[in-house]
Amino acid sequence: MSTLTKPSHIGRKISRIRELKDMKQEALAEALGLSQQSISNLENSETIDEDKLIQIAKILGVTVEAIKNFSEENMINYFNTFTDNDFSNSQGANFGHVNACTFNPLDKLIESQEEIKKLYERLLQAEKDKIEYLENIIKTK
Template sequence: MSTLTKPNHIGRKISRIRELKDMKQEALAQALGTNQQAISAIENSETIDEEKLVEVAKALGVSVEAIKNFSEENMINYFNTFADNAFSNSQGTNFGNSNACTFNPLDKLLEAFEENKKLYERLLQAEKEKNEYLENSLKGK
């Protein structure tokens, strides 16, 4: 048992969740309004008071229960469910969910081109009006 981590070591769970979220101790410290050394102390603690745990959970974007119930095995099972769903759709293909386009991408491209053309024409007309106004104001002086 000496080489295995204790299953209820809350600090290690916090550390692992933070790592899975690709967050550094400094970032968590900043979110909690403390310093990196305090986060290191929390992650080395086997227990943590409930109030601090609520703050840490909020900063990590998870629930308190998620921290308390965290285990590597649960994480592996959780991610395996995504893999199972991605490879078992109703059509029997192994390429994830089949999403059919409900529009023609070329039509959308042409619509965008036409919209840009209209905007350019409006901009050009505004520039012509501005030049005309400036010329008239110079003639008036």
């Protein structure tokens, strides 16, 4: 049978996506309310009803179209698009134009530490004010 007329084996695609997501059959089975053996049978099926496919796609965090169009070749091509030039730009990591980081995480960490320091200073001053107030009450009695 030529590859052009070979039927799409949806069960194998689900199995491969599940493996790429580092999910065991037991976890998928539990999420679907099925047994592990049922998942094994499902992954050996060439076709799956649309409602079940929608449930599986939701659990795997992908679209039904992603499952239907999944191929190892597409995955290899996808990951080969990440070249060394894609991993850096003038603002930091770019990671293939997906959610480019526009700030320096270390700067954010330092900012948060400064905020914490200011909060502690305000808390300390409030405690000092409270002690002074209480001392004044004691002195007046």
